[in-house]
Amino acid sequence: MSQRTSGLRRVLSSAAVYQGLQDLLGGRRFQHRLVAEFVRPPAGARLLDIGCGTAALLEHVPASVAYHGFDLSERYVAAARRRWGARGQFWQASVADAPRLTGGRFERATAIGVLHHLDDAEAVGLARLAAAALTDHGALVTYDPAVTAATSRAARFLIDRDRGQNVRTPAGYAALVGQAFDDVEVIEVARHLRIPYTGCVLIARQPRRDHTPSQPA
Numbered sequence: 308m309s310q311r312t313s314g315l316r317r318v319l320s321s322a323a324v325y326q327g328l329q330d331l332l333g334g335r336r337f338q339h340r341l342v343a344e345f346v347r348p349p350a351g352a353r354l355l356d357i358g359c360g361t362a363a364l365l366e367h368v369p370a371s372v373a374y375h376g377f378d379l380s381e382r383y384v385a386a387a388r389r390r391w392g393a394r395g396q397f398w399q400a401s402v403a404d405a406p407r408l409t410g411g412r413f414e415r416a417t418a419i420g421v422l423h424h425l426d427d428a429e430a431v432g433l434a435r436l437a438a439a440a441l442t443d444h445g446a447l448v449t450y451d452p453a454v455t456a457a458t459s460r461a462a463r464f465l466i467d468r469d470r471g472q473n474v475r476t477p478a479g480y481a482a483l484v485g486q487a488f489d490d491v492e493v494i495e496v497a498r499h500l501r502i503p504y505t506g507c508v509l510i511a512r513q514p515r516r517d518h519t520p521s522q523p524a
């Protein structure tokens with residue numbers, strides 16, 4: 308995992324501080340948009356949130372949707388359990404050691420702000436994990452900071468200070484996720500936060516079955 312955790316960034320491993328900063332920057336409003344505009348889980352769907360953090364996304368997920376989230380950080384997962392209790396299922400795991408979720412059990416998977424924390428091999432691993440977990444008509448939705456033609460110097464300054472060390476171009480993210488999905492839609496976003504920032508949403512459909520892990524969950 309490529310994540311900077313020294314100095315001021317260490318403070319962000321506190322769930323309360325991280326969540327407070329997200330709210331301040333407009334991340335909460337953008338998460339609402341992500342769910343309403345891009346994830347769009349059907350009623351009664353099962354949603355797998357990879358790198359769920361404190362499960363802030365769940366605030367925007369309709370009540371009929373069954374939410375399952377996992378994250379590397381024990382502190383974030385503990386905060387998710389405290390906040391949401393039985394509304395979701397939460398467990399601590401890394402993308403690399405997460406149980407193989409075979410069988411197409413989820414209609415949606417999300418990885419919000421996660422790919423830029425992962426090196427290329429780990430990012431492909433995430434995409435394969437999602438592809439194996441999704442139904443044939445399911446979709447993986449990701450969002451990450453990205454360097455695009457719209458990235459100003461101020462945005463670049465802020466992006467360079469992210470805890471994730473693998474910020475890519477939209478094409479860079481798509482090439483990795485495309486190793487596990489036949490159809491990857493790329494949507495560049497700007498002015499979506501209260502600070503200068505650019506990012507990219509991927510909607511990956513048509514999960515490939517050639518990499519489905521053989522070990523059942």
Ligand SMILES: C[S@@+](CC[C@H](N)C(=O)[O-])C[C@H]1O[C@@H](n2cnc3c(N)ncnc32)[C@H](O)[C@@H]1O
Nearest residue numbers: 308358359360378379380401402419420421424
């Ligand atoms: C920017 S935060 C986003 C959290 C959450 N998705 C959200 O939108 O609030 C990135 C998250 O990815 C998690 N993460 C980083 N590397 C991971 C890995 N290898 N496996 C699982 N989670 C990971 C971090 O612990 C962190 O919670």
